[in-house]
Amino acid sequence: MKVLYFASLRQKIGKQEENVTPPDNVRDVAGLIDWLTTRGPEYAAAFENKKVVRAAIDQEHAKLDAALGRPHEVAFFPPVTGG
């Protein structure tokens, strides 16, 4: 699946997007975050405070406990500040 990072998360992780293949036991958004965190200190830094991490599954806002299903893309970003 494609994972996208925006704003401060993009800067901390150092990339805009990547293709990943998480193991089958990664079933929800929080599980995906936990798995990504094992991939390196930059991920651990980006996801340190889950309270300020927001997610979207296939461009729809998703809570941390939302089931992943088989998404085309999952995005992570801080609380939005447009407008």
Place this chain on the structure above:
Amino acid sequence: MKVLYFASLRQKIGKQEENVTPPDNVRDVAGLIDWLTTRGPEYAAAFENKKVVRAAIDQEHAKLDAALGRPHEVAFFPPVTGG
């Protein structure tokens, strides 16, 4: 004093403004209306329903029981409908 009429009151009375000299016992707006009403049927028609008559003394909104004082001008009109 100058008396001005607007909108439907102007049309009923048939004039935009006039100079009048009410007697000394005319002390408030309602008294002025009563005195004007004696001047002809067109005034009686214009002031028939006092509930829909609004007044201003020297360009400030005034209630029917407002003291006249010695105004430069008094205006009568229906409820406003601008905006």
Place this chain on the structure above:
Amino acid sequence: MNRVQTEDFDVSAEIKNLVKQRSDIGAVVTFSGLVRDVTLTLEHYAGMTERELTKIEAEANARWDLQAVTIIHRVGTLAPADNIVLVITAAAHRKDAFEAAEFLMDYLKTRAPLWKREGDTWVEAKSSDDDAAERWK
């Protein structure tokens, strides 16, 4: 700033006038009132209208943190879809700009001495406008 005029107004030009070179304005709200379906003639009490608009503007400035206000009201004969009235409020924050613009329209509708005529028939005042003004008391 307020004025009564027969000419049309341009919303962008009026926003520009008001924002100018300032950089402390974060929110600009405009309200344009347009003629619906009919031809209207607007009459007003020249002099008192301007005074009332100035008073309403001062009242809004006392209640909200505003950086600028514009009120323009047209008079004369107007066709369907023509502009009738423009209110602009500028503030640091959107809540002030929104609330003040609503307040200005509610007060203007019940206090500014203007009257609309449709052909030979004077438009009647709406009790819903009185109710709208009442909530700011």
Place this chain on the structure above:
Amino acid sequence: MNRVQTEDFDVSAEIKNLVKQRSDIGAVVTFSGLVRDVTLTLEHYAGMTERELTKIEAEANARWDLQAVTIIHRVGTLAPADNIVLVITAAAHRKDAFEAAEFLMDYLKTRAPLWKREGDTWVEAKSSDDDAAERWK
């Protein structure tokens, strides 16, 4: 109608686009958000932003009696006093136009995936924006 763009917008032109030759619109409310004091860079989630704006617009149409809605959000680098966002609502009556414009801004601020950066520092989300969005629930 909504769009995300780097170019500026013109409020009058957008109102004209929306009113066109219609004569059933009585009230047009616009909200312009402007950059205050600093230089901002806006990043967004292309694709999702447009989807969110469409959803927010549909939600406003479901809640209020609106004749047209325009939402334009700029992205890229913006200077002090530059326009950031424009919301326009058109309705027969002013209450619908005012409430819907406030709602659109409150929802846009908490849902549209855009982020502001001031130099190297990302702007923090405000709890007051969450509170503002909460009141429409």
